[in-house]
Amino acid sequence: xxxxxxxxxxxxxxxxxxxxxxxxxxxxxxxxxxxxxxxxxxxxxxxxxxxxxxxxxxxxxxxxxxxxxxxxxxxxxxxxxxxxxxxxxxxxxxxxxxxxxxxxxxxxxxxx
Amino acid sequence: xxxxxxxxxxxxxxxxxxxxxxxxxxxxxxxxxxxxxxxxxxxxxxxxxxxxxxxxxxxxxxxxxxxxxxxxxxxxxxxxxxxxxxxxxxxxxxxxxxxxxxxxxxxxxxxxxx
Numbered sequence: 001x002x003x004x005x006x007x008x009x010x011x012x013x014x015x016x017x018x019x020x021x022x023x024x025x026x027x028x029x030x031x032x033x034x035x036x037x038x039x040x041x042x043x044x045x046x047x048x049x050x051x052x053x054x055x056x057x058x059x060x061x062x063x064x065x066x067x068x069x070x071x072x073x074x075x076x077x078x079x080x081x082x083x084x085x086x087x088x089x090x091x092x093x094x095x096x097x098x099x100x101x102x103x104x105x106x107x108x109x110x111x112x
Numbered sequence: 113x114x115x116x117x118x119x120x121x122x123x124x125x126x127x128x129x130x131x132x133x134x135x136x137x138x139x140x141x142x143x144x145x146x147x148x149x150x151x152x153x154x155x156x157x158x159x160x161x162x163x164x165x166x167x168x169x170x171x172x173x174x175x176x177x178x179x180x181x182x183x184x185x186x187x188x189x190x191x192x193x194x195x196x197x198x199x200x201x202x203x204x205x206x207x208x209x210x211x212x213x214x215x216x217x218x219x220x221x222x223x224x225x226x
Contacts (some may be wrong), residue, residue: 042220105154
């Protein structure tokens with residue numbers, strides 16, 4: 001069975017500081033991995049995805065994520081956070097991009 | 113290009129009432145999904161469809177029904193609303209197999225059952 005764990009429920013970061021969100025997955029085969037962002041009252045928007053190839057993936061809004069098979073992890077990073085990055089972030093795993101399993105989410109608060 | 117459109121955005125139901133959550137996409141995607149989102153639980157898959165006339169259960173299908181008569185529409189039906197169905201519901205669509213494809217989400221329907 002596939003599953004995702006996001007260990008951090010809530011992270012507070014200062015504007016301009018770096019951000020790292022953790023994601024650990026369980027999946028029997030080569031996973032398809034995704035990070036989505038949800039702003040308040042909005043649907044989910046895809047930040048980036050990993051299917052194969054280079055394990056460091058670049059996404060939109062300056063985000064990147066690194067796939068580490070040995071650690072079953074797919075952590076999301078941003079070097080310098082902007083106030084507009086305050087949102088909820090979801091990691092997901094699945095075969096291709098249907099029947100995804102989502103983590104419980106990490107809420108990011110950005111302080112001035 | 114509207115993407116995935118969900119209606120209504122908000123709804124309050126009484127216990128035992130029924131309703132249909134509407135979802136339409138204009139991207140000609142074959143796959144469509146219904147998720148529910150509860151605080152601290154992430155998104156759980158209710159039902160999905162891989163094409164018109166084909167639907168299947170996800171993780172949490174009890175209390176819900178779906179149909180897919182066209183490629184564009186994927187309504188979710190609640191027959192006898194219960195407080196446990198208070199949640200935010202998201203519809204999504206995708207076309208797995210195409211390079212660079214992703215799941216597109218609607219803006220959600222916030223449902224409260226009282």
